[in-house]
Amino acid sequence: MFLQVKFERYYWLKFNLNIRFFIAEIVLLLKKITSKTVFENKFRILIITNIALFLLIVVGAATFFIANNSPKIVFVDNVKLFDGFNMTKELKKRGEQEFNSRKKVLDSLYAVLQQEGASEIQKEAITRELIAKKQEFEAFNQQFATEESAKIWSRINGYTSDFSKDKNYDFILGSENKRSVLFAKETVDITNELILYINKKYEGNQ
Template identity: 50%
Template sequence: MVKTKTNLLLTIFIVLTIIFNTFSALKFFEQNKKIVYVDNLKIFEKFNMTIEMKKIGDKEFNIQKLRIDSLFSKVQSPLISNDDKELTMQQLIQAKDELEKFNKKFAYEESSKIWIRIKSYSSEFAKENGYNLIIGSENKTNILFADEEIDVTTDLLTYINKKYEGLK
């Protein structure tokens, strides 16, 4: 009977030790996780690659817009014949459609490329700074509360711009 009590006490001691160690380990890992957040909109808009791609897109947009404006002026001219006016209207409609397609395609393709680059650089940034998780939110709309101390938007933006420029 003493042997049974000893075994029972030993088993209880072992179980309690396992529970305590598990709880301690969970607390340790929980405290060492570094979670931060960034403002996605700021990151995207102020990333140098975005600024460069916007300039390229604006340049192409302005070229196509000049063509549309020229066609529109031609249609408005009192000197244009009805046949030329009809042909020019068709060209104007086609040019507007092409501009709209260009804008949609350019915005989608370039945004995708930019986000791929941002995610790649963010991963490197997280590893270098020991972050386990970077939460992205636009103007904190998806975050109910976050201490300003864990907002690393400026740090990440500086990092990705240096990385993009080949300075890091």
């Protein structure tokens, strides 16, 4: 991207220098006009006017070409995009249900352990079961978060690829709470637009 931008700037600067030399030649021609006849003056003025109009057309065309061939770059807030995706909300709700179910088992074992009258052998058995269930609980949380996040991002990336093709974007930069973007105009922040797009895609592909 940066090489492309530098390449375009180089030729744009070179083009501007050529125009300046051309304009300097026109100025010299204007200075010579005063020494010519009225007919010659009118003829030369007509030529110079046509040249000036031609230059304006060329400059306008070059500006339009460069503007339309520059890479289209936008960015999104990854955290906002992830949290706003309907698939994320659904899997989060499913994960919370499983989390609460497993937590109830731990709470019940802990309550039994706190009861009076239990023998030392019973307490040791409950403690071992409690430790095992807690390890399973923590492993579930870690695995669920990792696997489900991977599924969500895989779906988001696929929809974002379709979105970039529809909008003809060259780059869609992702950032976490805009930390990696020092400055960006609001017009290039397409987070909300992309959220609407991926949710429509998701609801239509279920």
